Amino acid sequence: xxxxxxxxxxxxxxxxxxxxxxxxxxxxxxxxxxxxxxxxxxxxxxxxxxxxxxxxxxxxxxxxxxxxxxxxxxxxxxxxxxxxxxxxxxxxxxxxxxxxxxxxxxxxxxxxxxxxxxxxxxxxxxxxxxxxxxxxxxxxxxxxxxxxxxxxxxxxxxxxxxxxxxxxxxxxxxxxxxxxxxxxxxxxxxxxxxxxxxxxxxxxxxxxxxxxxxxxxxxxxxxxxxxxxxxxxxxxxxxxxxxxxxxxxxxxxxxxxxxxxxxxxxxxxxxxxxxxxxxxxxxxxxxxxxxxxxxxxxxxxxxxxxxxxxxxxxxx
Amino acid sequence: xxxxxxxxxxxxxxxxxxxxxxxxxxxxxxxxxxxxxxxxxxxxxxxxxxxxxxxxxxxxxxxxxxxxxxxxxxxxxxxxxxxxxxxxxxxxxxxxxxxxxxxxxxxxxxxxxxxxxxxxxxxxxxxxxxxxxxxxxxxxxxxxxxxxxxxxxxxxxxxxxxxxxxxxxxxxxxxxxxxxxxxxxxxxxxxxxxxxxxxxxxxxxxxxxx
Numbered sequence: 258x259x260x261x262x263x264x265x266x267x268x269x270x271x272x273x274x275x276x277x278x279x280x281x282x283x284x285x286x287x288x289x290x291x292x293x294x295x296x297x298x299x300x301x302x303x304x305x306x307x308x309x310x311x312x313x314x315x316x317x318x319x320x321x322x323x324x325x326x327x328x329x330x331x332x333x334x335x336x337x338x339x340x341x342x343x344x345x346x347x348x349x350x351x352x353x354x355x356x357x358x359x360x361x362x363x364x365x366x367x368x369x370x371x372x373x374x375x376x377x378x379x380x381x382x383x384x385x386x387x388x389x390x391x392x393x394x395x396x397x398x399x400x401x402x403x404x405x406x407x408x409x410x411x412x413x414x415x416x417x418x419x420x421x422x423x424x425x426x427x428x429x430x431x432x433x434x435x436x437x438x439x440x441x442x443x444x445x446x447x448x449x450x451x452x453x454x455x456x457x458x459x460x461x462x463x464x465x466x467x468x469x470x471x472x473x474x475x476x477x478x479x480x481x482x483x484x485x486x487x488x489x490x491x492x493x494x495x496x497x498x499x500x501x502x503x504x505x506x507x508x509x510x511x512x513x514x515x516x517x518x519x520x521x522x523x524x525x526x527x528x529x530x531x532x533x534x535x536x537x538x539x540x541x542x543x544x545x546x547x548x549x550x551x552x553x554x555x556x557x558x559x560x561x562x563x564x565x566x567x568x569x570x571x572x573x
Numbered sequence: 574x575x576x577x578x579x580x581x582x583x584x585x586x587x588x589x590x591x592x593x594x595x596x597x598x599x600x601x602x603x604x605x606x607x608x609x610x611x612x613x614x615x616x617x618x619x620x621x622x623x624x625x626x627x628x629x630x631x632x633x634x635x636x637x638x639x640x641x642x643x644x645x646x647x648x649x650x651x652x653x654x655x656x657x658x659x660x661x662x663x664x665x666x667x668x669x670x671x672x673x674x675x676x677x678x679x680x681x682x683x684x685x686x687x688x689x690x691x692x693x694x695x696x697x698x699x700x701x702x703x704x705x706x707x708x709x710x711x712x713x714x715x716x717x718x719x720x721x722x723x724x725x726x727x728x729x730x731x732x733x734x735x736x737x738x739x740x741x742x743x744x745x746x747x748x749x750x751x752x753x754x755x756x757x758x759x760x761x762x763x764x765x766x767x768x769x770x771x772x773x774x775x776x777x778x779x780x781x782x783x
Contacts, residue, residue, distance in 0.1 A: 312684060338686030349681030353699040353777045363685050395777045411685075421684075 261291040261451045262325040262418035264311065269320035271306060271476070280306045281317070281476035288468070290325075290418075293445050293452045295466035297459060298499070303476030304455045308421050311453065312341045324419060339363050342412030342420040342450070346427045348404045350396040356382075356407050357392030363415040381410040384447075386440060402433035409441070413448065422454045426461070438464055459500055463488070463507055471496055485511055489573070505573055510538035514554045517572060519562025526563055528553045533561055541569050581734050581748070586755050588729040592720040593759075595652055597713055600659025607660075608667035612697070618668055629661040633722050641726075651723040658719055659712040666708025670701025703778045706771040710764055717760040721752075731756045 266286040272279045281303040288294045296304035309315040310322055313334050322329045329337055350359050360381055361374045369377075379389055385406040396404055405425060412420055425441075426434045442465065445452060456462055462469050463484045471479040471487070473495055480492040488508040491497035501507065515533040528549060531540055533556045540552050544566045554561045611618035631639075636654045644650045674697050682692045724732030731752045738748035772779065 314680070314684060335686040335688055338684055343681070343684035345677060345680060345684070347675075347677035349675070349677035349679075351678060351682075351696060352675075353696075353702075353775065362687075366686060366691070397777070408681075 260416065260418045261449050263290045264288040264294075264419060264451055264453065265323045266307065267321045267323065269307070269310065269317050269322060271303070271310070271315070271317045278475045279303075281310075283320070284472075284476065284478055285320075286470055286478065286481060288451060288453065290451055291449045293442075293454065293465060293467045295462040295469045296453060296455045296472060297457065297462040297469055298472035298479070299474060300457065301474045302472035304457075304472050305423055306476065307472070308423055308453055308455050311419070311421055312338045312343060339366055339415065340417050340419075342417045344405075344408050344412045344420070344422040344425045346424040348396075348408040350404055350407055350411070352396050355393050355395055356387070356399070359396070359407055360392075360411045360414050362411055363417075367415055369415075377414060378410075381413060384413070384444065385410045400433075401429055402437060405429065405437060409444075413450075418450060420450045420452045422452060424455055424457070427456070427458075441465070460507075463500075463511070471499060506538050506541075508573060509541060509569060510536045512537045512572065514540055514552075514561075514564055515556075517564065517568070519554055519564055522553060522560055522563040524560050526553050526560065528563065530555045531564075532556070537564075537569060537572065540564060541566065582731075582751060582755060585729070585731050585733055585752065586759065589717070589720055589731040589756065590759065592648070592651065592655065592723055592730050593713065593716045593763075595648075596655035596659055596716050596720070597709065599652065600656045600663055600712060600716075601709070603656065604660050604663035604667055608664055608671060609693075611664075611668050612671040622665055622668075625657070625661045625664050628657040633658075633719060634725060637726055646726050648723075648727070648729070651720075651726060655716055655720060655723075659716055662712040662715065663705075663708045666704050666711075667701065670704030670708075671697050673704060674700045699775070702775040703771060706767055706774070710767045713763045713767065714760045717756055717763070721756060 264286075265288070266284045269281055269284045270279060271281040278301075284303075284307060286294075286307075296307055298304050306315055310317050311324070311329060313329055324341075332340075350356075351362070357378050360378045364374045364377060378392060382389055382392060387403065387406055387410070391399075391403070391407075396407070399407065408425070412422075426437050429437065438461065454465055456465075466484055468481065469484055469487055470481045473479045479499075480487055480496045485508060487496065488500055488504040488511075491500060491504070497504070513533065514531060514535050514537060517537060528551045529543065529547060531543065531552045531554055533554050535543075535554075544550065544552060550567075551563050551565045554564055607621055611621055633654050636657070637650055640650045640653055644653065678696060678700075679692065682696050687695065720730055721732030721735060723730045724736040727733075734748040734752040738746040738752075
């Protein structure tokens, strides 16, 4: 369960007939094996186009895309696609098949023996937080969130080294969306796939990505870096505007109190107690709300130290 | 009445079942490949649909007249007409069923590496079952009704006792009611059987599920 592959976009260009602007203009991107890479940007930026080129649902005019050094054009499309997990916003579960049959799609295409498929299906249901009994239900009997869990399990079924996700949580309510985002992050740590994740939501990009590629109209790469580096040093006005005026606060949201240097404190230190897993952003918010200058960071009953409001500015 | 069953109604019913079964089976055997073709090559859908609809507009008695010079007073003449009518019902239903797979389902199928043929057999055809069975239900019931007019050509089917009775001077014509009732019962039974078939083949399409 620990296979991942490096994905390289090498000067990839795509132009649709009858349109002046390129859908994707000379995109070069190296996504290290096991990375969670988010493609984000306004519509017309070519992020979905770029994603669908990896499994060749969309062709490209020039350049190349390589997975672990091998061009995606070297394999027959069906074989290529069976080796790449694919998750879309509308999920696209087969309505006439049970959850279990849906999950087993690619293993069945690959000719796995029945016993191995059954075993794998049970394993995946647990991995994505569904019950074993759900295997016999039909997609129409599931909630939106459950369906996307099945979609994820189906994409992971044959243990592909690469997972492509096209706005997978775009159709979910905010609470379900948040929960699935958190679980996907956990799952990514567990299974260690290379993920390419498309979204138009910059918050989601910052939350999910190890790396973010920001694409602008005309399919041009505006910036490709870690969320922290993009928020700290936006490459240009477009990126600065896209990530938002409150990027300092967004950066603070990337750190928890556990990650920052604290001043030592005794058990009697005044100030409200906050768990070390609280983000710095939330700690700052709390201090502003309670009109206090400091909070005491705790891990269970143990006091770890004091974090002061002016320390927050020093972090940036 | 007792004697009617043995010498008239029972053979007429058996003939009627045969007339209907041959028409629906042949009609399906022709409509299905045509529908697959129209599904694969979308440009064909319209011409085939228009052609079969044109057949439908010809009154059956007129169609018989047109066919008799070629096929005579035979079952073939009757079946050609009946098959033509089932085509008009079955073809568009099967095509609609094949087209009914949602776009996102087809995209997922493609994205997971199903070949075109696998998409057809594993996704599009199963999803078409409710529409196909729906078409069969209408085709069977209407064929049972239309098949009674075979009696204008041949002394066969449930239409024959009706035609005979119409010619009698007696005011109360038992045969009309008994033959009619038999035709209706047969149609209802077929319909129930097809509903059961759909439930068995497409359990996912049960009420409240889809």
